[in-house]
Amino acid sequence: MRSSALIAAALGAATAMPAAAVTTIYVATLNGASEVIPNASPGTGTARVTVDSVLHTMRVESSFAGLAGGNTAAHIHCCTATPDTGAAGVATTTPTFTGFPSGTTSGTYDHTFDMDLASSWNGSFITAHGGTTAGAFAFFASGLDAGTTYFNIHTTAFPGGEIRGFLHAVPEPETYALMLVGLGLVGWTASRRRRV
Known part of the structure; x- marks a missing residue:
């Protein structure tokens, strides 16, 4: 006893x-069936987002293939009313991530953003969350933790979004x-x- x-x-x-740890990793599987209006896109992809809550950075890694049209934009939307469902406005830089390969049907991406810079955000997202990057970052981080943010790739074939996936935290090894x-x-x- x-x-x-x-x-x-x-x-x-x-x-x-x-x-x-000061970093949290979020992952998503991207496909057409996960779009707000599900589609039969042959495209698939993955997204990995690593957020450092002390340095206020966000590393975005993605790979995608088989898209029905050339990609026109890729970004993260935040935050839906319910985890894993619904639609939300674009939170990150618009119209697309800095340096994201445009016009292609397959590719990879890896870029680290300084989330203290207004250029890392959609300006309306900053305005809607206190008017500061700190307010935007805090709201965005809680959306990531709640499963209400999603990674979306838009294409010429599906302008509203061809493949997307909700981001979820990966448990820490500890x-x-x-x-x-x-x-x-x-x-x-x-x-x-x-x-x-």
Whole structure:
């Protein structure tokens, strides 16, 4: 009985410790079926967005292939009323990410944005969230955490958006490690009870 109390206290203390990481990674799978009006696009893609909440940077990595038309824009929309559904306005730079390969049906992208710069945002998104990049960043970050932001690629074949996907946080390795420790301790406690 005393060992169970010690294990519970250790797990409680471990989960109460602050996270050391300042970055959060969000990923999405992009396809036509995920658009507001689903389409039969043969296009597919992935997006990986890494946000550093201390440096206020956002690294955007994407790959896409098989689009029905040449891409005309790519950006992140925020924030829908309900996670994983609905439509929202463009939050990031418009009409498209800086340096995103335009007019192509396949490609890759990797760029890091300084989110303290107004040029990293859609100006109306800044205005709608306090008139500062800090206000925009705070609202955007909470939308990412809530699953109400999505990555969208627009094309000549589908001007309203050919492929999109909602961004979701990837659990930190420490979270997995803590879960494994917890499962190991539960198993150890169960085996000790059987022996007693």
